Amino acid sequence: MEMTGERRIGAARERVWAALNDPEVLRAAIPGCESVERIGEDQFQAKVSMKLGPMSAKFGGKVQLSNIVPPESYTISGEGQGGAMGFAKGGADVALDELGPTDTLLRYNVKAQVGGKMAQLGARLIDSTAKSMADQFFDRFAAQLQPAEPVAVAGTDTEYLADPGAAAPITQHGADGMSPGGPVQRPNPAPAQMPLPLRLLTQDFLGFPAQVWIGGAAMIVVLALIFLT
Numbered sequence: 001m002e003m004t005g006e007r008r009i010g011a012a013r014e015r016v017w018a019a020l021n022d023p024e025v026l027r028a029a030i031p032g033c034e035s036v037e038r039i040g041e042d043q044f045q046a047k048v049s050m051k052l053g054p055m056s057a058k059f060g061g062k063v064q065l066s067n068i069v070p071p072e073s074y075t076i077s078g079e080g081q082g083g084a085m086g087f088a089k090g091g092a093d094v095a096l097d098e099l100g101p102t103d104t105l106l107r108y109n110v111k112a113q114v115g116g117k118m119a120q121l122g123a124r125l126i127d128s129t130a131k132s133m134a135d136q137f138f139d140r141f142a143a144q145l146q147p148a149e150p151v152a153v154a155g156t157d158t159e160y161l162a163d164p165g166a167a168a169p170i171t172q173h174g175a176d177g178m179s180p181g182g183p184v185q186r187p188n189p190a191p192a193q194m195p196l197p198l199r200l201l202t203q204d205f206l207g208f209p210a211q212v213w214i215g216g217a218a219m220i221v222v223l224a225l226i227f228l229t
Contacts, residue, residue: 001090001114001127006107007138011145013098016106017071019145020094029141031133034058042068048080052129053121057085072096086116106138 009016019025023044027036032049039045042065049058061080068074077091090112097105114126 001110001112001123001130003110003127003130003134004108005134006105007142008099009104009106009138009142009145010102011104011142012102013096013104014071015145016096016104019141020074021065025141025144028144029137031136031140042066046080050082050129050133052085052118053125055085055117055121057082059088067093082116082118084117086114086118088112088114088118108134110134 011019023036023038026044026046027033030036030046030048032051034047034049036044036046039062044063044065045061046063047058047060050056059080059082061078063076063078066075066077073093073095075091075093079087079089081087090110092108092110095107097107099105110130112130118126
């Protein structure tokens with residue numbers, strides 16, 4: 001079996017290269033993968049469950065990297081055993097072309113062979129299954145390198161993120177300023193924006209608000225007028 005292809009990934013070449021060498025990223029991207037462990041500087045060990053036509057099996061095997069030219073290319077080769085289902089072995093040449101600061105073209109050329117019961121299923125079924133798994137792998141791999149989308153949280157300043165094109169929100173607890181959805185404003189003016197008399201009324205003196213002092217002074221004046229008349 002031989003398969004070639006390419007995939008454009010929206011990330012810098014250095015990031016793509018690092019991800020191709022990250023066991024956790026590979027585990028999440030490989031369909032049916034249960035584990036990927038680094039057992040050497042250029043070696044990995046993996047366990048994968050897969051279904052091929054009417055047959056299902058778990059494969060365990062080792063992968064070796066060679067011809068390493070970071071961050072441009074490498075050759076990956078290995079062999080996996082699937083018990084009664086048979087075995088699979090082969091390799092792939094992987095190359096990364098830098099298209100821009102945040103775009104990379106990943107090219108691959110895979111050569112593999114299968115034996116045992118798998119070989120009896122026919123080349124057409126094996127090829128279609130391999131292509132489907134390759135498509136799933138690159139979809140998942142590329143998705144992990146995409147920037148996370150902002151999440152809108154109801155009742156917070158991030159509400160505007162739910163619709164960047166909508167009118168700016170009104171928020172009691174956020175700062176005034178610009179946001180992706182437009183200027184963010186508070187319904188109540190900031191203290192510095194209030195007229196001087198209003199600012200004086202909202203400030204405390206000796207632990208009491210100005211209204212208490214004004215009310216107390218007024219009461220003293222009233223009592224004085226009562227007793228002096």
